[in-house]
Amino acid sequence: MILSSMRNVVFGYGNEPVVENISLDIYAGEFLGITGPNGAAKTTILKLLLGLLKPWNGTVEINQNALDGAKPVIGYVPQQVASFNSGFPSKVIELVRSGCYSRLGLFRRFSAEQEAIVEKSLKQVGMWEYRNSRIGELSGGQKQRICIARALAQQPNVLILDEPTTGMDHQSRIGFYELMKHYVDVHRMTVVMVTHGLEETNSYLDRVISLERKESEEWKCLTTSLCSVRFGPEVS
Amino acid sequence: MFDYEFMQRAFWAGGFIGIIAPILGVYLMLRRQALIADTLSHVSLAGVALGSVLQFNPVISGFVVAIAGGLIIERLRRTYLTYSEVPVAIIMTSGLALAVVLMSLESNLNKSFSSYLFGSIVAVSKQQLWMIGIVALLGLLFFILFRRPLYNLTFDEETARIGGVHVKWLSFSFSVLTGMTVASAIPIVGVLLVSSLMVLPAALALKIARGFLSAIIIAVITGLVGIFSGLTTSYYMNTPPGGTISLILLVFFITSFVIRKLLLRKQRRSRIARSS
Incomplete structure (x- = not known):
């Protein structure tokens, strides 16, 4: 269709x-x-x-x-988005969690299910071990992978x-x-x-x-x- | 020092500004809009002069014109997407030119010119303190309520828009808040140095923080310590508060920069020693 x-x-x-x-x-x-x-x-x-x-x-x-x-629900990963934001003061997990914000709205708290989705998304792109790293410390390819994880966490x-x-x-x-x-x-x-x-x-x-x-x-x-x-x- | 009512007012006003200006600074720097505070302070000066010439309350006219300036910059920013510094330059020069011409028409304003440019502890009236308090409260509510969409907007406007953030509305609200904060900070630090309250604590925080929330907390602590110590120094040394606060913030920034460099060098050396 x-x-x-x-x-x-x-x-x-x-x-x-x-x-x-x-x-x-x-x-x-x-x-x-x-x-x-x-x-x-x-x-x-x-x-x-x-x-x-x-x-x-x-x-x-x-x-x-x-x-x-x-x-x-559309997930979008623009061209080299993370590379343009190398100085962004954020941990990997913080950025990937932001993918859930559109579903959570302004006030709803993160549920255990949402946390599991963030973890799964990071594991699927092989970046779970880097969850506490600062974005600027990652390589270009790694930055790209966390942006994909962020889009997946949105559950598009x-x-x-x-x-x-x-x-x-x-x-x-x-x-x-x-x-x-x-x-x-x-x-x-x-x-x-x-x-x-x-x-x-x-x-x-x-x-x-x-x-x-x-x-x-x-x-x-x-x-x-x-x-x-x-x-x-x-x-x- | 606190026996004087004007010092109490200056500290209250400094406390309010010290919370809200560095938070704004973090967002402005990440959105590559660090010069906007400077621009809006010049625009606000034109508003003050306009109010005096037209016999309005200059504080309120400065406030309104700064907000209008913020909205115009945001509108122009959307037109000059690839050259976002162009509207900033246009508005800054226009604001300053208008301020200078209007001030030449109003001789009374010329006398208090330096207090607008460099700030004055005694300049904070009760009315201004109320205004600063309300702006700080509105700003805090804005940043707490919209922390999630603001985070996504600051990281990347396009993905934020696809994710359901009302980018245009949020950006315009952000510009209004920037205009309000700049106009309310002018009595303390003055037109020429208002951006230092936003940029220096944010620049320091962005260099050392590991996460977004920690960047905001570090920026606010730096801003508050800088303002309180600057006001105290200014009182005892009889120096202009704006310049004193800015210099203290600059010292904080340079010190953190040097310490960070030394720590990184030490870490590198110990790593090399371990590997060999």
């Missing part, structure tokens, strides 16, 4: 459009990869899907029925990841893809991931949207015709 659909979306920065008339669908419970060269508008498309950017034209809709009527039903494995070693990357596959297969989570490493991720992904930039004299932007689907169900 379609979870999110983008129809005839036009968007750009300044006066220049970078996305023109793109239409694509995201299905509930799929592990979707978005790939393409630098400047192919991968991050822009993620931000349009998330509602962080408003399209100049066209629509982006989320179909709540696809989640059995449940409110979509949709997870959007922008180059989440940047800075991770090979073993950590494989462990991460397996973890995401587990969440998709067992927990019916929808995972959308921008990635450059298709040769590594091919065996885990259900579908790949490959983006290329059209370069003509008039426009330098992304169009649906150049948005090819490598395998899996066809998008409109």
Whole structure:
């Protein structure tokens, strides 16, 4: 079932459009990869899907029925978010616990169940031993892993990841893809991931949207015709 | 010293500001907005001058204009996302230019110019003390009630927004509180040094704290000790309180920096000794 659909979306920065008339669908419970060269508008498309950017034209809709009527809880890990916040005065566990804040609201206290989710999230990304370390003391890959743990602690039903494995070693990357596959297969989570490493991720992904930039004299932007689907169900 | 009512008022006001300004400072520094306090103090000065020229209460007009300045900066910050220092520079120069021109029109204000610029212990009136107390109370409530969304907002605005934080509303409220705090701190430390109350305790805390809450606690303790010792020194040495407090906070910052460097060097040496 379609979870999110983008129809005839036009968007750009300044006066220049970078996305023109793109239409694509995201299905509930799929592990979707978005790939393409630098400047192919991968991050822009993620931000349009998330509602962080408003399209100049066209629509982006989320179909709540696809989640059995449940409110979509979206976990988002932007590109190298932790590396930009190296000086943030926080312990690893403090940051991961902040993933639960959206569920807890302003006043509700952490329950034992919530604490267990935080612990599980940290263990799943292999960072439990570092729970009392300061964020600034970690390496780039480790910072990326705790941001993924923070998103998992949010207990999302949709997870959007922008180059989440940047800075991770090979073993950590494989462990991460397996973890995401587990969440998709067992927990019916929808995972959308921008990635450059298709040769590594091919065996885990259900579908790949490959983006290329059209370069003509008039426009330098992304169009649906150049948005090819490598395998899996066809998008409109 | 406490036999004088004005000193009692100065200590009460210093205590209120010493709690709220360093907390704000921690958030401002982490949001890369450390210069906002400086900017708003210049804007507030323009408000004081405007009040005097138009025969309004200058304290209240300074207060209102500082809040308006905070809101304008926040609005412009959203326009100049990649150059967030641009609105700060624009508002700072505009505020100061307006203040200087308006002050030249009002000769009475010119006489008390230095007390606005550098602060004065005797400048804290009962009315101002009430205002500072209310601002501190509102600020504390704001930081306690919204500690969770503020934490997420400060770490990353985009993930906070996706996680359900009303980023725009919270950022605007934060700007209003910053304007209120700056305007209420001016009587003690003055326009030129108001940002030192926010930035120096926060800079010290961010260097040594391991967690977020501990950073806030360290900043508040540093701010309070700096203000109380600065006010005392200022009373006995007859120096301007703003400059005295700022210098004491600077000494705290440099001392903590040196101690931290020495400790790190010692740790490194002992590690090398153990491994060899």
